[in-house]
Amino acid sequence: MGIRFFNTLTRTIMDFEPLVPGEVRMYTCGPTVYDYAHIGNFRAYVFEDLLRRYLKFRGYRVIQVMNLTDVDDKTIRGARREGVSLDEFTARYKQAFFEDLDTLRIERAEFYPAATDHVGDMIALIETLIRKGHAYVSEDGSVYFDISSFPQYGKLSCVDTSGLKAGARVVHDEYGKQDVADFALWKAWDEADGDVSWESPWGRGRPGWHIECSAMSMKYLGETFDIHTGGIDNIFPHHENEIAQSEAATGKPFVRYWLHCAHLVVEGQKMSKSLGNFFTLRDLLKRGYSGREVRFVLIGTHYRQSLNFTLSSLDAARNALARIDDTRRRLRELVYRRKGHGVDDTSKHLVSRSEEKFIQALDDDLNVAPALAALFDLLRDVNRALDRDAITSDGAALLESFLTKMDRVWGFLEVESEEHPDQEVHALVQERERLRRKKNWAEADKIRDRLLRMGWIVQDTPEGPRLRRAK
RNA sequence: GGCGCGGUAGCCAAGUGGUAAGGCACGGGUCUGCAAAACCCGCAUUCACCGGUUCGAAUCCGGUCCGCGCCUCCA
Known part of the structure; x- marks a missing residue:
């Protein structure tokens, strides 16, 4: 049996078969670069990293795209507040984001397209939608997607749009809509946008949020690709809208597997600045925790399960990691001692048994808990064997390289140079x-x-x- | 109200019909000058609650209670 994933689109666990054998194309909703990303954001990015690393571990070539949303209400507001250009403002947070990725040992995606570099692609896509009768231009020069032209709307989120009512949360500037559920593809310039605008066939303005993901994902990955991920909160409306835009434009299925990551709560409560339980990665580093400790905690709960993040869980992670490090060190020391000849049977057996459990667990929709259990079972058995002197230097080398191999997925082993x-x-x-x-x-x-x-x-x-x- | 998730030991967390993984913490022991680490032993007769199905249920069905998320630009 191969890899299986829970697909939000079908709400079932399905065998994973990429469109092109041996190659996985995936798109990941990235950060809006208006502030330092918080620990909840990183829960999603670590999940996506685990997914990416495991696909590679299983022999797939992965092409991953993560967008950087660098034009929206928040980035524009931030830049104006500080009196700097949008580029200058977002550059700071883009850089911080990549630093944080490194701290958490998140592998780089193949592409990080920024929205502002792809406005032309978005305009082209919007033009196609208008031409095909899926979008309309309002009086002020905004463009909206016409939900009624896309009967499958709602298939991802199972949301019935007929129940949507115009209310407090419907943005004030969207007056030209024919239906409250229609969403903006292009937003006509208004004063709050300051000097941020692009010329378009409909006048000066800026792209809506959803369109960037459709335009950029299809540009880099093709009209149909394998996996799209994001936080559970993105299912509706963001991903629903992406499907509508993309499929209406191309007439082809957009994404084959949708994987959504549940939220993170802190001490059982929703993380919020007012509750004082809001953490950026940098906050945790200041408290003396390391990136790999944070990574261990974020990776340790199944991605579809809400994760209860606590500082004491970081302490527990520290101790668990020390246990892993110590066993690995014992193995290294044995390797250098040149003891015995050839690989002993114990080592061979432990490696094959652990690898089997590891793969069996992660194949099952990235079920990390049993995979971690396989790791800790291995550590216990290795220590036991070391204590009774049952491992040769070659056996230790095999075990050590196996730990390193598993760490291509985990990414939390000690880095020697530290x-x-x-x-x-x-x-x-x-x-x-x-x-x-x-x-x-x-x-x-x-x-x-x-x-x-x-x-x-x-x-x-x-x-x-x-x-x-x-x- | 609509859609969805969850309640398993002090904490985190697997297990979806066959009699409770793993981690952290904790207690006892071996080893050690003492420690540390490692190892050994112990640590849920029980899985929110109440019924039901079954030879058998944490796992299936019905109900109750509690917690959480999304419902127009929040991962």
């Missing part, structure tokens, strides 16, 4: 060893305390002292 004790630390460790040989425990313990204050934990092993970073 820790190197300096000369002073080395000298102290040696001094302590000298004292310990003299059984001068009191002085030796003082040095141990001193090292701990310097950020290093000393562990005495039969093979000598081992240093571990205290975080």
Whole structure:
């Protein structure tokens, strides 16, 4: 059996078969670059990263596109508030976004198209929609999609638009609409837009939000592609509108598999600035947590399950990761010790058993919990085998490379370059060893305390002292 | 009101008909100069509640209670 995904379009778990064998084309709704992204946003991006990494792990070539929304009400408002150009304003948050991706070890997509670089593509798409009778121009020069021209509207979200009523949440500037459910493809310029505008066949204005995803996804991935992801909140109206725009324009199915990520809550409550439980990634780094600890927490709950994020879960992640790191270090040390010949049967067996469980779990709609259980079962069995001296250096090398292989999907193993004790630390460790040989425990313990204050934990092993970073 | 999700040990979290994975925390032990790490043992007779189906249910059906999300530009 191969990979299966829950497809929002059919509301069932389906076998995954890409359009082109061996190749997956996926589109991911990216950030609106008006502020630092928050931990909830990253929940979605980490999920998409897991998806991408696992598809690659299973041998697919992945072509991923993530858009950057750099023109909308919020970016325009932000730029005007600060009196800088839209480009200058969004450039800052684009850069911050990529820094955050690196912190969380999120792999880069193949393309990050910015909306402002593709306004021409959007205009062309809107023209097609008008020509085919799916869109109309209002008196003020805005263009709206005509929902009534697309009978399948609602098929993704199962929303019945006849129940929609004009109300508080219907934006004031959209007066020219024939039906409240119609949505803007192009917005005529108004004063709040300042100097942000593009020329179009309908006059000066800017694109609506939904159209960018249709235009850019189809430009880079073709009129029909394999996977489209996003947060659950995007199902309606954003993705519903994307389907309408794209399929009305091309007459072809737009996306084959829709995958949506559930929300993240903090301490059981919706994250909001007023509740004081709003975290950007940077907030967490300031509190001393690392990107991989955050990644571990975000990856650990199934993507269709709402994730209850807490600071104590980050502490738990830290300890769990230390456990992984330590076993990996034991394996490395054994590799260097050149013990035994060839790969022992225990190692072979553990690797094949773990890999089977790992794949079986993740094939099943990215079921991470059993896959993580496979990892921790492996660690326990490896430690056990190490304790009874049942692993050879070649076996350790095999196990170590298997951990590295799994980490192509997990992306949370320790990066070696992160820790190197300096000369002073080395000298102290040696001094302590000298004292310990003299059984001068009191002085030796003082040095141990001193090292701990310097950020290093000393562990005495039969093979000598081992240093571990205290975080 | 419409659409959808969930309630499993102190916390996080799998399991969708065959008798409760895994992680963190916690208690005891082995090892250790003491620690740390590792390992061993223990830690839900029970899966929000009430009925029902079944030889058998956390898993299926009906009902109740509770929490959460979306419903026009929020991942």
